[in-house]
Amino acid sequence: MQHLALIGFGAISRSLVATLCDQPDAGLRALSLLVRSAPDKAHDAATQLCAPHGIAVKVYTDLADLLAAQPDVVVECAGQPAVAAHGEAVLRAGIDLITASVGAFADQALFDRLKATASGTGAQIILPAGAIGGIDALVAARLSGLEVVTYTGRKPPSGWAGTDAENRVDLAALTEPTVFFEGSAREAATTFPKNANVAATLALAGLGMDATRVRLIADPHTRENTHEYLVKSQAVDFSLSLTGKVSPLNPKTSLSTAYSLARVVLNRSGAIVI
Numbered sequence: 001m002q003h004l005a006l007i008g009f010g011a012i013s014r015s016l017v018a019t020l021c022d023q024p025d026a027g028l029r030a031l032s033l034l035v036r037s038a039p040d041k042a043h044d045a046a047t048q049l050c051a052p053h054g055i056a057v058k059v060y061t062d063l064a065d066l067l068a069a070q071p072d073v074v075v076e077c078a079g080q081p082a083v084a085a086h087g088e089a090v091l092r093a094g095i096d097l098i099t100a101s102v103g104a105f106a107d108q109a110l111f112d113r114l115k116a117t118a119s120g121t122g123a124q125i126i127l128p129a130g131a132i133g134g135i136d137a138l139v140a141a142r143l144s145g146l147e148v149v150t151y152t153g154r155k156p157p158s159g160w161a162g163t164d165a166e167n168r169v170d171l172a173a174l175t176e177p178t179v180f181f182e183g184s185a186r187e188a189a190t191t192f193p194k195n196a197n198v199a200a201t202l203a204l205a206g207l208g209m210d211a212t213r214v215r216l217i218a219d220p221h222t223r224e225n226t227h228e229y230l231v232k233s234q235a236v237d238f239s240l241s242l243t244g245k246v247s248p249l250n251p252k253t254s255l256s257t258a259y260s261l262a263r264v265v266l267n268r269s270g271a272i273v274i
């Protein structure tokens, strides 16, 4: 039976909770949420999802209080700054941390610090595939010797609104798909913290933050988030294209991200890990 804790209760968290409530194999008995504001509203919304399944909900505004309740695992679904703010305390408490905002680890000092803390306490930092997939094949290919990993992320202009893309291109005036960023995974994840976490995931699975090449496209002809990547290695070459439906709760986020996190949580309790 699991006591699940979530940092953030936005688009991903809400879909994740709704999904896990419907999965008896998840064995959820308690849900703890860390929010920054409106804890009563979060409590009501989460209770609506959880109460019919007998799952108790508690909402916190202070991480120390949440950790004192000793959750089995903490899932960060709040944004890169939340990994920097809270990651270390979670791991220091010996609790495994699943991070949606993998791009936070483009900050090498943060990555090194959290990894050292995890090694010290035996807790694990678990990086989900998120909006992409095929990470198993990429890690396996790395072990054989990787040559190239290139990623292209394509979203409708609305998915790039409020980001640095606005300084690079007039999103509202676009009539054709437009590449507005080319660079490393580190630059992409740092410059587009709400849109390019997947580039960091590919980097950590594969060739690293600096050698993983990234292109980002605003496409006025699409309503979906497309993630394409190409891998060349000693053992296998492959390319993958995922067309993600956009989360109805957040136009920047692919709906599949929450299901990827649900898979990670389910794999912690089921007899079969897949």
Ligand SMILES: NC(=O)C1=CN([C@@H]2O[C@H](COP(=O)(O)OP(=O)(O)OC[C@H]3O[C@@H](n4cnc5c(N)ncnc54)[C@H](O)[C@@H]3O)[C@@H](O)[C@H]2O)C=CC1
Pocket (backbone or CB within 6 Å): 007, 008, 009, 010, 011, 012, 013, 034, 035, 036, 077, 078, 079, 080, 081, 082, 085, 100, 101, 102, 129, 130, 131, 132, 193, 194, 195, 197, 198, 201, 247, 249, 250, 252, 253, 254, 257
């Ligand atoms: N790995 C992947 O494939 C993906 C990762 N992401 C990451 O997940 C994050 C969350 O995505 P969404 O749920 O769509 O965003 P959202 O904006 O819908 O929800 C985030 C929630 O977290 C809250 N929050 C922010 N900082 C907090 C803190 N320190 N403590 C408690 N709550 C806090 C916000 O108030 C908001 O309610 C994104 O910012 C991004 O970093 C998003 C999409 C895909």
Ligand SMILES: O=C([O-])CC(=O)C(=O)O
Pocket (backbone or CB within 6 Å): 130, 131, 193, 194, 195, 196, 197, 198, 199, 225, 244, 252, 253, 254, 255, 257
């Ligand atoms: O959900 C997506 O399409 C990917 C995303 O925002 C990210 O990697 O940060």
